[in-house]
Amino acid sequence: MLQINVKENESLDKALKKFKKKFEKTGVVKEMRRRQAFEKPCITRRMQKLKAVYKQKLQTQEMQG
Numbered sequence: 865m866l867q868i869n870v871k872e873n874e875s876l877d878k879a880l881k882k883f884k885k886k887f888e889k890t891g892v893v894k895e896m897r898r899r900q901a902f903e904k905p906c907i908t909r910r911m912q913k914l915k916a917v918y919k920q921k922l923q924t925q926e927m928q929g
Contacts, residue, residue, distance in 0.1 A: 866890070 866886050870879045887893075 866883060868879055868883050868886065
């Protein structure tokens with residue numbers, strides 16, 4: 865369970881923003897979306913490889929330019 869310590873003079877908006885940030889870091893929503901539909905392990909590996917290639921390509925472009 866997430867707990868947010870709110871200071872005496874802190875607004876509700878700031879507290880809500882802190883809560884949202886902590887909740888996003890837990891990865892609950894991301895995991896829920898991932899589990900909604902089954903994905904074969906070979907497809908998962910393929911997507912990971914494509915993502916790695918894309919990141920590598922961006923890094924090389926950044927280093928060159």
